[in-house]
Amino acid sequence: MANEARVVIDLDVPLHTISRHVYGHFAEHLGRCIYDGFYVGDDSPLPHEGGIRLDLVDALRELAIPNLRWPGGCFADEYHWMDGIGPREGRPRMVNTHWGDVEENNHFGTHEFMRLCELLGADAYVNGNVGSGTVREMSEWVEYLTRAGASPMAALRRENGRDEPWTVPFWGIGNEPWGCGGNMSPEHYAEEARRYATYLRDHGNNSLYRIAAGGPDDDVRWTKSLMEALQCFGCAKEPRGIFQAISFHYYSMATPGDAKGSATSFTDDEYYWAMGKAQDVERVLTAHSNVMDVYDPGKKVGLVLDEWGTWWDVEEGTNPGFLYQQNTLRDALVASVHFDVFHRHADRLVMANLAQTVNVLQAVILTDPESGEIVRTPTFHVFEMNRGHHDATAVSTHLVERPAARVDGEFPVELVSVSASVKDGRGLVSLSNLDSTEALDVVLDLRGQQVSDVSGRLLSAARIDDYNRAGDAAVTPTSLSTAAHPRGLSVTIPPHSFATVSFAVTN
Ligand code: AHR
Secondary structure, eight states: OOOEEEEEEEEEEEEOOOGGGGGGGEEOOSSTTTTTTBOOHHHHHHHHTTTTTHHHHHHHTTOOOEEEEEEEEGGGGGGOOOOOOOOGGGSEEETTTTTTEEEOOOOSOOHHHHHHHHHHHHEEEEEEOOOOOOOOHHHHHHHHHHOOOOHHHHHHHHHHTOOOOOOOOEEOOOOTTTTTTOOHHHHHHHHHHHHHHHTOOOOTTTTOEEOOOOOTTTOOOHHHHHHTTOOOTSSOOOOGGGEEEEEEEEESSSTTOOOOOOOSSHHHHHHHHHHHHHHHHHHHHHHHHHHHHHHHHOOOOOEEEEEEEOOOOOOOOOOOGGGOOBBHHHHHHHHHHHHHHHHHHTTEEEEEEOOOOBBBOOSSEEETTOOEEEEEHHEEEEHHHHHTTTTOOOEEEEEOOOOOOOSSSSOOOOSEEEEEEEETEEEEEEEEOOSSOOOEEEEEEEEESEEEEEEEEEEEEEEETTTTTTBBOSSSOEEEEEEEEEEEEEEEEEESSSEEEEEEEEE
């Protein structure tokens, strides 16, 4: 027998805007994300523009990627941007010590990244180097990218073939300063963040949204220290004029160092552990948000989750430093659960970036090394099915009847996850049935507006460990039947499935 749930959705009770930027992405010089992923080089037989793979760009355009973070991650804190400009053959090489200890030829650099953003229609989120860089180096990078008119860096950019400055809305001040970004204390980094941010200038019309790097998981000491740094006693500037946001990272992974488990072969308990870990992001996000509220009740300072996603053992036979993992329906549900949480907390959460876009960790695209084919992972489809939430207004959503939570593992697991929004006269409900064996009959108790023109979509598969591979897209959206119900609508969704229901709303 199916589980039953009823969700009251108050279509006339707007909560806050869900920034499209919570659907952001992350591309690091790591494994096959940039090289052999986004960038195939000038000599590739694959369709490309200046080495950027165009069928990959086309696929990603289906997601309307709002922003792309680059060049890391840990790599950002050993990246020296001047090595990645000018004629490619003359660019210095380096060793990517974090990721596989391989040689990096710097063929994908600033111009290539900005072109990629243009092709994707995505805003650039550039992450600067605090760990092994200098204030001058970072300040000059901003000048190179964004300054028009006469200036040393604008002149250098022109020498390299780009006359007009680019627009760069988002800037990261280092990465994971508690670890690979310099092993600093929260207090030391907070001072560094203020110092660096001071010299990250707004040139012309380019207005930077400066993001200070915060702590891992629920380590709120970093958030507290950075919020205190923003108090800026005696400073001439408005406190939030120094940096505008604080980030944190949250991975659905076993304790770092432990075996993380296979991406494709897992027990029911391991599946529920992942669902619980994904749901726990709500507690973590709330913890950071609560600290910020003490200093900033008006929520002017943004919270950014610029790395999230699953982290499993690498696929057999691949370089352990390349973090290449498969992506099943379990990963898709981890994503759908995160998005419901993001929608609920979008009054503070202004951006989030899945780690990472292509061939690394919870990728939305895998490129098959043999056939060269592009594989859209189950996670890709969650991003695509949720597109209607971009810049939509979240509405009040309450699960008033639901199956009992599972409480026998490390985390309690609610078996249903849901969120809803309204945009341009249409409502969109996202629903996840996390029960691994039971279907779910759901009543969508839609209140406050008239509803018409209903359609549903479903992402499911026979097995929770099903995944897509070249020539076999086992996990792909299909249509979902919906039925009228005295309270609104009803749908039945199979076990371990994600669904969306869309409808027109009128007064
Ligand atoms: O996304 C992979 C790595 O995870 C990033 O480089 C780092 O910031 C985090 O530890």
